[in-house]
Amino acid sequence: MRPKLNTMNLHEYQGKDLLKSFGVEIQEGIVATTVEEAVAAAKQLKTDVTVIKAQIHAGGRGKGGGVKIAKNEADVREHAGNILGMMLKTPQTPGGLEGPGKLVSKILVAEDAYIGKFEDNKEYYVSILMDRGRKQNVIIYSTEGGMDIEKVAEETPELVHKEYIDPMLGIQSFQLRKVAFNLGLSGVAMKAMSKFIAKLYKAFVQSDSSMFEINPCLHTSDDRIVAVDCKVSLDDNALFRHADLAELRDTSEEDATEVEARSYGLNFVNLDGNVGCMVNGAGLAMATMDIIKLSGGEPANFLDVGGTADAARVEQAFRIILRDPAVKAILINIFGGIVRCDRVAQGVVDAYKNIGDIKVPIIVRLQGTNADIAKTIIDESGLEVHSATLLQEAADLVKKVIG
Amino acid sequence: MSVLVNKNSKIIVQGFTGKEGTFHAGQMIEYGTNVVGGVTPGKGGQTHLDKPVFNTVAEAVDKAGADTSIIFVPPRFAGDAVMEAADAGIKVIICITEGIPVQDMVKVKAYIKNKDCRLVGPNCPGVMTPGEAKVGIMPGFIHNPGRIGIVSRSGTLTYEAVDQVTKAGLGQSTCIGIGGDPIVGTTTKDAVELLMNDPDTDGIIMIGEIGGSMEADAAHWIKENGTKPVVGFIAGQTAPKGRTMGHAGAIVGGHADTAEAKMEIMEACGIHVVKSPAAIGATMANALKN
Numbered sequence: 001m002r003p004k005l006n007t008m009n010l011h012e013y014q015g016k017d018l019l020k021s022f023g024v025e026i027q028e029g030i031v032a033t034t035v036e037e038a039v040a041a042a043k044q045l046k047t048d049v050t051v052i053k054a055q056i057h058a059g060g061r062g063k064g065g066g067v068k069i070a071k072n073e074a075d076v077r078e079h080a081g082n083i084l085g086m087m088l089k090t091p092q093t094p095g096g097l098e099g100p101g102k103l104v105s106k107i108l109v110a111e112d113a114y115i116g117k118f119e120d121n122k123e124y125y126v127s128i129l130m131d132r133g134r135k136q137n138v139i140i141y142s143t144e145g146g147m148d149i150e151k152v153a154e155e156t157p158e159l160v161h162k163e164y165i166d167p168m169l170g171i172q173s174f175q176l177r178k179v180a181f182n183l184g185l186s187g188v189a190m191k192a193m194s195k196f197i198a199k200l201y202k203a204f205v206q207s208d209s210s211m212f213e214i215n216p217c218l219h220t221s222d223d224r225i226v227a228v229d230c231k232v233s234l235d236d237n238a239l240f241r242h243a244d245l246a247e248l249r250d251t252s253e254e255d256a257t258e259v260e261a262r263s264y265g266l267n268f269v270n271l272d273g274n275v276g277c278m279v280n281g282a283g284l285a286m287a288t289m290d291i292i293k294l295s296g297g298e299p300a301n302f303l304d305v306g307g308t309a310d311a312a313r314v315e316q317a318f319r320i321i322l323r324d325p326a327v328k329a330i331l332i333n334i335f336g337g338i339v340r341c342d343r344v345a346q347g348v349v350d351a352y353k354n355i356g357d358i359k360v361p362i363i364v365r366l367q368g369t370n371a372d373i374a375k376t377i378i379d380e381s382g383l384e385v386h387s388a389t390l391l392q393e394a395a396d397l398v399k400k401v402i403g
Numbered sequence: 404m405s406v407l408v409n410k411n412s413k414i415i416v417q418g419f420t421g422k423e424g425t426f427h428a429g430q431m432i433e434y435g436t437n438v439v440g441g442v443t444p445g446k447g448g449q450t451h452l453d454k455p456v457f458n459t460v461a462e463a464v465d466k467a468g469a470d471t472s473i474i475f476v477p478p479r480f481a482g483d484a485v486m487e488a489a490d491a492g493i494k495v496i497i498c499i500t501e502g503i504p505v506q507d508m509v510k511v512k513a514y515i516k517n518k519d520c521r522l523v524g525p526n527c528p529g530v531m532t533p534g535e536a537k538v539g540i541m542p543g544f545i546h547n548p549g550r551i552g553i554v555s556r557s558g559t560l561t562y563e564a565v566d567q568v569t570k571a572g573l574g575q576s577t578c579i580g581i582g583g584d585p586i587v588g589t590t591t592k593d594a595v596e597l598l599m600n601d602p603d604t605d606g607i608i609m610i611g612e613i614g615g616s617m618e619a620d621a622a623h624w625i626k627e628n629g630t631k632p633v634v635g636f637i638a639g640q641t642a643p644k645g646r647t648m649g650h651a652g653a654i655v656g657g658h659a660d661t662a663e664a665k666m667e668i669m670e671a672c673g674i675h676v677v678k679s680p681a682a683i684g685a686t687m688a689n690a691l692k693n
Contacts, residue, residue, distance in 0.1 A: 006585075130505055132585050132615055135512045167513040208506050238504035240479060271643065282583070283557020283612055286638035287680035290662075293641045294679050302642070335559040335566075337528075337542040367566060369542055390570075391563065391681040 007210045007233040011055045013108045014248045015212075015232035022203035024196060027218075027228045029110030031055070038080035039073060041109035048072075048112075052079040055106040057253045059231065060090035064097070066104065069112075076109070083107055105252070113228050116221045123216035123228075124183055125149050126197070128204045131164070137204070139163040139171075139197065143183055145216040171201045188223040196225040207245060208238030257320060264316040265306055273298025275398060276321035276330040276360075278314070280305050280339060288333045291391065295398040300327050307338060311347035318351050322358065329361045329401045331394060336368030345374035349381045361386065361401040365394035405532040405577040406552070406597040406604075407495050407523070408471060412536050415463045415493075416441040417484045418475035420451050427475065427499075427540050428452055434537040439467040460491035473529060473538050474498040481525060482507035485588075489518040496588070497538050498524035508586040515588070522588025528558040528580035539580060541565075549574015551687060552598030554591055555610035556583050556617075560638060560680070564608055567684025573691075576604040583612070592621040599631060606632045606691050608683060609674070613639035614660050619668045626672035632690035635674040636683055637662040 010018065016026045029051075030041035042050045054066030061067050066088045068079035087101035094100070114121045123145030131138045142160045144152045153160045161182050165171050176194035185193050196217075204212050213231040220226060239246040251259045261268035267282065271289075275297035279285035282304045289299035301321060305313055314332075321330055334344050348364055365388040366374040378387040386401070388394040408414070414431075418424040419441020429452055432438050440455040440463055447458030457463040460472065472493045476484040481500040488496045496515075503525050515522055523530055529539015533546035545562060547569045555561035561580055568575060579594045581587050591609060598604045611618035618637060625633055640662040670676045677686050 130509060130585065135509060135586050137509065167509045205506060208504055210505060235505050237478060237502045238506065241504070279559075281557060281559030283555070283560035283610070283638050284563060286612065286642055287560050287563070287636070289641045290638065290678070291680055299641050335562045337559065337562055338540060368545065368562060391567075392679075395679070395681055 006236050008236050008239065008246075008249055009057045009253070010232040010234065010248055011057065011106070011250065012053065012230060013055060013106075015230040016227065018207055018232060018245070019200065019203055019227055019230060022199050022206070024199045024203060025224060025226050026230070027110050027113040027226055029053075029108045032080065032107050032109055033084070033105060035077055035080045035084065038107060038109050039076050042070065042073065042076045045109065045111040050076060050112065051110045052076065052083055053108045053110060054083050054086070054088050054104040055108055056088055056093070056102045056104055057250070058088075058090045058092040058102060060092050061088065064088045064090040064093075064101070066090065080107055080109070102253070113218055113220065113226050120221035122219040124219060125152075125215045126200070126217040127211065127213040127215070128201060128209075129211045134164060136167060137165045137201075139165070139179065139201070141179055141183065145218075149215065165201070170205070171198065185219065189219055189225070192223060192225045193219070208235045208241060209233060210235045257323070261303075261316075261320055264313060266313065266317055266320070267302075267304040267306065268320060269302040270324070271299050271301050272326070273300040274326050274328045275402065276300045276303075276324065276327040278303050278305055278317045278321065278330065278332045280307070280334050284333065284335060288331065291395045292331060292398055295395045295402075297329070297398055297402050300324055310343065311350045314344065314347035315351035315354055318355060318358075322355070322360070327360055329363065329398065331398055332362065332364045332366075333391070333394060334366050334368075336366065336371065336374075339368075340370045341366040341368055341374035342370040342377060345377040348385070349377060349383060352381075352383050352385070363388060363394055363397045363401065365389065365391065367391075405535060406601050407521070407530050407577060407579065408532050408536040408538045410437060410535040412437055412471045412495070412538070413439045413467065413469050414471045414473060414536070414538060415439060415457075415460070415467065415469040416473050416475065417460065417488065418477070419443050419454075419456060420446055420449075421475060421477075423499075424475040425452070430543070431473075431537050434543045436536045436538060439463075439469055460487045460493060464491045464493065469493065471495040471538065472497065474500055474525075476500060478502040478504070482511045485511050485522060485525075486514050489515045489520045489522075492519075494520055495530075496520055496522045497527070497529050498522065498582075498588070499527065499529055499540060500524075501526040503584070505585055508584065512586055512588070523579065524582040524584075524588060526584045527582030527587070528561060530580065531575070531578040533575050541578070541580070545569060546578070547574035550576050550603060550605040551608060552576045552601065552604040552606070553578040553608045553610070554594040554598065555580055556591070556612050557610065557638065560610055563680065564610055564636075564683050567681075568608070568687060571684035571688040573684070573688060576601060585615075590620065591617040592624045595621045595625060595633070596628075599625075599628065604631065606634070606687055608687060609633055609635045610683075611635070611637045611665060613637065613642055613662050613665075616660060618665045622669045622672035622674055625674060629673065632687070633674045634683060634687045634690060635666070635669045635676050636680055637665045637669075638680070640678070
């Protein structure tokens with residue numbers, strides 16, 4: 001978990017629209033939300049054979065039955081009917097293949113990009129991302145497309161190539177040729193691949209993306225290069241430059257409680273444990289989860305209330321944590337720097353009274369600016385709240401109340 | 404002595420007259436930090452918090468002799484502000500701004516590579532040398548001048564460590580918040596190296612998080628070059644694995660970025676690794692005795 005999700009994922013069809021707007025050749029398709037729409041879409045496409053693809057934010061869709069080939073209208077009806085509304089399980093959906101899966105509410109009806117015999121077409125792998133170590137963008141590519149690239153990298157690392165791009169100069173022509181030649185291309189296909197990579201890189205930089213993954217990237221038997229699938233993640237921090245892309249956010253793909261929490265300015269992630277927590281700062285929040293575990297509990301959530309832990313936010317945070325019936329105790333851990341602890345304490349007391357009828361024990365640890373005043377406020381409030389000053393004291397109290 | 408900032412640093416505030424800049428510059432001055440002025444384009448010639456305002460960093464260097472800058476400029480202009488400071492010859496650039504686009508930082512990092520400057524941050528609480536200079540947003544009063552150096556990727560968790568060190572009867576030489584973004588100017592290893600070479604630092608606390616390889620890189624450096632006790636903590640031992648869409652990140656990042664993997668590497672490199680974040684201060688005090 002990166003507690004603060006700094007990326008926004010796009011659906012395949014949205015990613016393809018983005019690539020196409022930069023001139024990247026894609027497998028064409030039309031989005032459908034009903035079987036009738038799917039049938040109409042299939043008729044509009046140029047190929048007789050079409051591919052019905054579930055649109056969810058997870059890879060490995062084919063493994064869970066989310067990608068099907070339709071040879072005629074009856075097939076389109078059957079597959080669209082089965083896939084729309086299904087709970088699709090893939091290795092990347094929450095809980096993996098054993099989990100509940102993700103509801104499919106949209107499908108992409110796509111044309112058949114493979115020309116002539118299937119085996120006369122060749123599948124490659126291409127991705128672009130920022131390498132944190134080198135602090136440069138890198139193009140990762142391989143002749144082993146359509147497969148699990150992590151496995152390829154592990155078993156046959158010599159088949160995975162990397163091309164680093166100079167941040168000041170951008171991608172150079174020799175680098176485009178190198179990618180194409182390393183993929184074993186020549187003639188028309190070599191030129192097509194060079195153009196494909198150039199446009200793809202331009203799209204990556206100009207959209208402020210944090211990751212592109214094109215798998216498979218298809219070399220057709222008539223020497224064109226086509227993006228058959230694509231995964232696009234955008235940099236959240238750069239969305240101010242891309243109002244059009246920001247609108248593509250699909251909150252139905254995210255946990256409803258997490259989306260709600262975000263609207264209150266809370267950074268919340270739901271977990272399976274029995275001790276809820278409310279903390280200021282992501283690092284301290286993770287450390288607090290760790291200390292809950294060391295005290296014999298399991299964290300029920302990650303929750304960073306941010307820099308302004310006022311009464312309204314504390315109350316919303318309380319309500320969200322209390323919604324989880326598994327929560328047996330709540331640990332509030334605030335280190336006041338700019339945030340004054342007495343204000344947080346008053347917020348806790350007010351929220352407690354507003355909500356009323358809180359049955360789980362609450363441990364409040366306030367440290368930093370005005371911590372002593374805060375402790376007095378908590379202790380004199382008459383509430384069933386345990387207060388602590390040191391982190392170890394808070395840990396001991398957690399052990400006591402859940403033991 | 405100390406590292407990065409001290410009582411002789413001549414500090415300017417970029418984004419001086421904005422809300423954040425005004426509040427924190429006020430706190431810094433109150434702490435006794437040597438703030439010599441600030442920069443807000445278009446407001447040059449004015450006076451703010453009794454200090455001169457300049458239009459450009461170059462002017463602040465020229466007229467006020469600035470050698471250190473702290474940046475509170477909003478995300479969309481912050482990358483530009485770092486480059487302006489580097490171009491003007493500022494030696495220590497501390498960028499507090501949270502939310503700078505990654506591709507902006509890729510360019511900034513390349514731009515400052517051959518300049519004679521050090522960037523700390525972005526998205527960090529700043530740098531603190533207790534009793535001398537508070538160049539950041541940390542609460543001053545929890546610090547105590549002393550001989551423990553602290554390096555951390557997070558804000559409030561750094562304050563926690565500082566507080567524990569102070570309560571253990573020790574103090575801090577310099578606390579460096581390196582920031583939590585994918586691209587930071589000063590890495591964990593860079594900061595540890597500065598403190599290891601500081602004659603007035605006796606022990607180092609290194610606080611990391613899950614993700615990336617900065618702590619492992621620092622640990623390997625410490626194994627080869629370490630001369631002082633180092634106490635380490637990695638936040639996120641209980642954090643579940645991320646929801647990913649693709650696999651490309653794993654190829655670049657490797658698999659050694661979990662808390663367990665990092666702690667194992669740190670332990671093997673001779674670092675005193677604590678599992679509990681409540682044990683940081685006491686472990687440091689013990690390590691110094693032995």
